[in-house]
């Protein structure tokens with residue numbers, strides 16, 4: 001049962017990754033003209049990643065497994081930065097040029113830590 005809940009939560013977590021990275025790719029053309037904006041999907045995805053990420057951490061423990069604390073500390077710090085940047089510049093008339101590429105880069109950093117360093121440690 002808990003396995004199924006974890007898998008469904010991972011699906012939602014991955015939808016969050018798609019929302020953030022998809023928003024970045026969609027606006028790569030606009031980056032050249034400096035008109036790239038923080039799309040609503042990007043802000044909502046950062047929320048989704050934060051909530052499902054915390055949920056997953058609890059669920060993984062409830063399933064008798066352990067998490068890699070270094071990976072999670074980094075992911076937690078990075079998603080906090082993503083959320084504050086996205087929240088600060090969403091719905092703004094003018095978005096500084098660094099905002100959208102930074103969101104894309106920070107998302108990539110978290111994907112790399114999740115997949116290369118790993119999140120779940122066998123108990």
Ligand code: HEM
Pocket residue numbers: 006010013017049050052053054056057060067072075076078079082106107108110111114115119120
């Ligand atoms: C931009 C933010 C994030 C990205 C891009 C991201 C990406 C990913 C990816 C790609 C996976 C799948 C890796 C795998 O199963 O091998 C994953 C799993 C996981 N993430 Fe995140 N994540 C983010 C934020 C967070 C946060 C903030 C937390 C919690 C503090 C978190 C906790 C977890 C946990 C516990 C798993 C393991 C799920 C499992 O395999 O059972 N994530 N994340």
